[in-house]
Amino acid sequence: MSRSGLAAVALALLASAGATAQSTRFVAFGDSVTEGVGDETGQGGYPARLEALLNGEGTPATVENEGLAGETTAEGLTRMSAISGSAADTFLLMEGTNDISAQISPETIAANLDAMALKAGKQGFGRVVLATVVPRLPGVPAPSTIRETEYLGWYVRQTSYDLGTPLADPFEAFSQRPGNLADIYSDSFHPNGEGYDLLAETIADVVQERDRVGPVPAFLIPVDGADDVEPDVQLQIVIFDLGSGIDRSATTMLLDGDPVSASVNGDGQRLRLRYRPMKPLNGRVRLGVRSRDLATPPNEIDRTVADFVVLGSEFLTGDIDQSGRVDGADLVRLALAFGSHRGQTRFDAAADLDDDNQVDGTDLALLAANFGASL
Structure with a gap:
């Protein structure tokens, strides 16, 4: 083969190697959980972990962290105007927990996420992956937001279904994780390093088209x-x-x-x-x-x-948890409130069986009279 022929072959091999090594670009867009707040390892949350996972599996990838703490979906819809993509790029969208704190309805949040997903497509991204937000732990200032976060997941799943986009479901992955959920959180809102590991794995599964989450x-x-x-x-x-x-x-x-x-x-x-x-x-x-x-x-x-x-149901006196029987669970609940009165933190109105605004020996006697009985 001539010298010029060898050169041509070498250039072709170099070009082929370059094409093989070309990374897929991912843009991780969201709020403080995407930014990585609470990550004591200093890795910056899930995006860096996702990049490492994908590259470790032989999928060359770069994952850009576009998380911004405190952002709502309405603010994110505006901010993402500065971010563009190509047909080979993927937009990872997980946002909405700050909206919940601001008492914005799950329906409105989902509508904003729908608009953001469509906007990402118009700005050139070839693929959009929606994600539910992670659950909140008990102890948040507004306990009702725990349930609202769950409801938001319902609407995010529906939005993903309607749009035909892939869905990552961190809410489900975190909620169904065995053990104490608090072990993978830094506070009531943000994962710690171990939690961000799980978040990255959950999103990597969707990117790599693995299914480890049930219905x-x-x-x-x-x-x-x-x-x-x-x-x-x-x-x-x-x-x-x-x-x-x-x-x-x-x-x-x-x-x-x-x-x-x-x-x-x-x-x-x-x-x-x-x-x-x-x-x-x-x-x-x-x-x-x-x-x-x-x-x-x-x-x-x-x-x-x-x-x-069910409305109008009648329960036995002493059936504090309304399980249909008076048992040890009711006794434990009364014991936890024993000696308290209305206005105190420990007071449990359901354990005040005689409605005298205190949990005392009379309530214990009423429970004992029916102990072991069931409807």
């Missing part, structure tokens, strides 16, 4: 903790699986642990289960779901999703 329940009727549910309520569970899809034949609604003949409508990524009981409900009721996805091996769920009390 996720949402849009429950009634919601968990409701205490005024009509006896003839039509029960509902919506299930999402935007990865491998839902195994419809293995999906069942449960009522107090027993399967019921619920109607099932939808497609492989979103199913709606509905059921109206044959006779009026009474007392405390547990609504559950059993399902699995089409991954190999399948990811399965079998859980209670809502524990609620």
